[in-house]
Amino acid sequence: MKSGVKWIGACAAGLMLLSGCSAAPTGSPAASSSASGTAAAETAAGSELDWSKINDPSLKGQEITLLWSNDKNNLMADTFAEFTKQTGIKVNAVSTDYNSLYNKISTAVMSNSSDIDVVEMDTIWAGQFLKGNFAVDLTNVVPPDVQKQFSPSSLESVKYDGHLVAIPHFSSTKHFYWNTELLARAGIDKPPVTWDQFREDSLKLKELGIYASAWSWKQAEGLVCDFVSLTSAFGGKFFDDNGKPIFNQGGGVQALQFMTDLVQKDKTVDPASLQWTENDVQNAFAAGKIAMMSNWEYMYPDLDDPTKSKVAGKTDVGLMPGEGGILSAAVTGSEGLAILQSSKHKEAALAFLNFVASKEFQLPFFQKTGNYPSLNELFQDSEVVNSDKSNHFSKIVNQYQYGYNRPNAPGYVTWSDALAAEIHEALVGNKTPQAALDSAVQKIESSQ
Amino acid sequence: MARISPSPRLGLLNRKRKDTLFAILLLLPTVYVLCKVFIYPIYQSAVWSLFKYNLTEPGDVRFIGWGNYLELLKNHDFWVSIDRTFYFTILSVAAELVLGFFSALLLNQSFKGRTFFRGSIIVPWALLTLVNGLMWNWIYQPGNGALSQLLHRAHLLAPDQNPVWLGNSDSIMNFVILADVWKTTPFMTLLLLAGMQHIPGSLYEAAAMDGAGFWKKLKHVTIPQLMPSVIVAVVLRLINAIRVYDILTVFTGDPTTSVSYLTFNNAFRYFYLGRSSAMAWLTTLFIILLIVVYMILLRRNSDTD
Numbered sequence: 001m002k003s004g005v006k007w008i009g010a011c012a013a014g015l016m017l018l019s020g021c022s023a024a025p026t027g028s029p030a031a032s033s034s035a036s037g038t039a040a041a042e043t044a045a046g047s048e049l050d051w052s053k054i055n056d057p058s059l060k061g062q063e064i065t066l067l068w069s070n071d072k073n074n075l076m077a078d079t080f081a082e083f084t085k086q087t088g089i090k091v092n093a094v095s096t097d098y099n100s101l102y103n104k105i106s107t108a109v110m111s112n113s114s115d116i117d118v119v120e121m122d123t124i125w126a127g128q129f130l131k132g133n134f135a136v137d138l139t140n141v142v143p144p145d146v147q148k149q150f151s152p153s154s155l156e157s158v159k160y161d162g163h164l165v166a167i168p169h170f171s172s173t174k175h176f177y178w179n180t181e182l183l184a185r186a187g188i189d190k191p192p193v194t195w196d197q198f199r200e201d202s203l204k205l206k207e208l209g210i211y212a213s214a215w216s217w218k219q220a221e222g223l224v225c226d227f228v229s230l231t232s233a234f235g236g237k238f239f240d241d242n243g244k245p246i247f248n249q250g251g252g253v254q255a256l257q258f259m260t261d262l263v264q265k266d267k268t269v270d271p272a273s274l275q276w277t278e279n280d281v282q283n284a285f286a287a288g289k290i291a292m293m294s295n296w297e298y299m300y301p302d303l304d305d306p307t308k309s310k311v312a313g314k315t316d317v318g319l320m321p322g323e324g325g326i327l328s329a330a331v332t333g334s335e336g337l338a339i340l341q342s343s344k345h346k347e348a349a350l351a352f353l354n355f356v357a358s359k360e361f362q363l364p365f366f367q368k369t370g371n372y373p374s375l376n377e378l379f380q381d382s383e384v385v386n387s388d389k390s391n392h393f394s395k396i397v398n399q400y401q402y403g404y405n406r407p408n409a410p411g412y413v414t415w416s417d418a419l420a421a422e423i424h425e426a427l428v429g430n431k432t433p434q435a436a437l438d439s440a441v442q443k444i445e446s447s448q
Numbered sequence: 449m450a451r452i453s454p455s456p457r458l459g460l461l462n463r464k465r466k467d468t469l470f471a472i473l474l475l476l477p478t479v480y481v482l483c484k485v486f487i488y489p490i491y492q493s494a495v496w497s498l499f500k501y502n503l504t505e506p507g508d509v510r511f512i513g514w515g516n517y518l519e520l521l522k523n524h525d526f527w528v529s530i531d532r533t534f535y536f537t538i539l540s541v542a543a544e545l546v547l548g549f550f551s552a553l554l555l556n557q558s559f560k561g562r563t564f565f566r567g568s569i570i571v572p573w574a575l576l577t578l579v580n581g582l583m584w585n586w587i588y589q590p591g592n593g594a595l596s597q598l599l600h601r602a603h604l605l606a607p608d609q610n611p612v613w614l615g616n617s618d619s620i621m622n623f624v625i626l627a628d629v630w631k632t633t634p635f636m637t638l639l640l641l642a643g644m645q646h647i648p649g650s651l652y653e654a655a656a657m658d659g660a661g662f663w664k665k666l667k668h669v670t671i672p673q674l675m676p677s678v679i680v681a682v683v684l685r686l687i688n689a690i691r692v693y694d695i696l697t698v699f700t701g702d703p704t705t706s707v708s709y710l711t712f713n714n715a716f717r718y719f720y721l722g723r724s725s726a727m728a729w730l731t732t733l734f735i736i737l738l739i740v741v742y743m744i745l746l747r748r749n750s751d752t753d
Contacts, residue, residue: 219617274612274615275589410504428612
């Protein structure tokens with residue numbers, strides 16, 4: 001018996017050694033593969049792909065795999081079948097949930113797997129996709145006149161450092177929603193167009209015992225999104241031209257001061273905002289508890305459905321307020337489809353992106369999944385407008401001319417967490433806005 | 449005769465040997481899988497902890513020795529998270545021990561419906577931690593949450609006061625402790641109850657003969673007799689509590705609320721594999737330390753017996 005244990009122990013040790021031999025360098029292969037990858041990538045991106053060859057008959061019979069989270073019920077299958085009929089390229093669409101998307105993509109890239117050709121890219125990953133050599137640089141591949149067809153906010157959100165990393169497949173920003181009944185009760189006949197006015201209106205609502213607004217200011221990404229909207233409205237910037245963080249000056253500080261004043265001084269904000277995300281805010285608004293909110297698309301048609309909302313027919317949506325010379329500013333949440341560098345069917349993938357950049361894709365995508373188009377011309381297209389069920393189409397798409405990006409550089413996720421932590425400190429009154437932002441800048445600089 | 453006698457022994461030995469070899473052969477796949485998915489990753493994380501290994505900077509992977517560890521020991525966030533983890537661990541385990549002890553005492557008495565109560569206390573423990581978190585998150589909602597409503601109705605909170613319970617990362621820990629105590633006290637109760645059932649009734653009778661009251665019996669009979677169970681229960685809970693993670697992800701986006709949360713974010717959000725491996729190893733060292741203390745206590749306990 002004892003000797004058996006010994007044997008097993010010896011085998012285990014042997015196996016460990018065997019597997020161990022390959023372990024020590026495993027830390028570095030990622031380095032060697034990508035170090036050489038950098039040089040290879042540059043040439044691969046430029047020479048291999050050609051926009052004029054996307055209709056090449058040789059692409060027939062190829063199959064590309066798409067990994068995305070926008071179509072969980074596979075509603076787009078018919079549309080993809082149409083694409084296959086036209087080009088002979090098969091599309092294998094794989095759905096996942098948004099939260100595991102980034103992990104799945106990075107695992108595929110790290111393991112150099114060519115299983116996935118096209119992936120959904122959130123705007124905040126653009127820097128990482130470009131600098132980490134995840135995606136093919138499309139800057140010189142997609143002709144300028146094709147790029148110009150997209151709404152400014154959706155095109156900006158798939159670019160990093162002037163490089164095009166993906167093709168925007170839908171538009172998204174935050175919007176300004178208000179409860180017409182509550183505003184009228186406070187004698188306000190039209191929604192605020194500047195943040196100053198927003199503050200005055202909020203105080204009027206407070207006198208009636210109504211919370212003027214609620215926000216998704218739990219320490220999370222939603223908090224950073226609102227900070228970006230407000231910083232841009234106050235004319236602030238996140239980084240200067242040399243990539244140095246400057247949001248602790250000017251507009252950035254004004255924005256955080258404004259947010260802190262709403263919570264600490266005016267007390268016009270539902271205090272629960274500090275532990276709420278976008279969904280909680282939406283629920284409070286639908287329950288008629290708050291008069292104004294800033295939130296993403298998809299509030300309608302639910303907000304107008306009496307079975308799901310107590311404010312059906314009593315709400316409206318429009319441009320986010322601006323300040324001074326800025327008419328309106330809203331953070332973008334657009335996404336794009338990018339081609340992975342490890343793909344073996346890049347040209348076919350490019351043909352697919354060309355299809356995504358057309359009405360043939362964007363109209364059914366809007367009709368079936370509710371994602372707003374990214375092509376400018378579709379905002380006036382009668383077929384698109386008529387298939388809108390919310391009756392707020394033009395007001396929603398109007399905002400896409402005033403989108404502002406989160407700073408989507410490679411280290412974004414790390415910074416965003418540091419920034420959210422510090423902003424939250426200011427909001428609960430532990431730090432002054434200036435001190436909080438200074439410390440966020442310091443954290444970001446030390447992580448670089 | 450003399451020539452035959454050794455051969456069956458040899459055959460027996462051979463057979464024994466063959467059996468062992470066969471057993472090893474059968475075990476090999478399991479051992480291989482265990483090595484591949486369990487032992488090897490542990491070893492690999494030890495190697496990684498000595499590297500600067502950020503997936504976001506694939507061009508810059510290099511050996512830095514103890515760099516990650518030294519950096520962590522100077523890292524403010526790391527210490528804040530260690531602080532909060534220990535605060536949570538010590539307070540929640542202490543509260544669970546006291547509450548669990550008294551509810552075990554209660555359930556050890558014979559009364560009508562005892563089986564029902566013994567069964568029903570398991571319900572909170574059977575809940576998923578995440579579900580428990582979502583439920584308590586709802587209770588802690590400002591304004592309409594159950595906690596605020598309860599305090600308002602009991603006039604413990606002025607009507608114009610509406611605190612944001614989960615607004616501040618330091619105070620969040622107290623609410624996490626409350627939620628955790630609610631959920632895991634039953635676990636403590638069950639372990640202690642099992643221990644109590646093994647205390648012979650004759651000891652209590654003898655104590656009663658000597659004129660001991662309730663508290664004296666508790667002090668001189670129950671507690672000393674229960675010590676082995678207490679040690680097992682406390683150490684199991686400590687090891688579990690120190691890894692608190694899932695409930696916090698519901699309550700807050702602040703990763704410095706626990707060391708596991710911080711480690712997870714560093715590994716799977718920022719992809720700092722080197723640094724997060726070092727973090728995981730430092731935490732493991734703390735836990736190993738706990739286990740050593742546990743072993744010593746256990747041995748001392750069995751020696752005194």
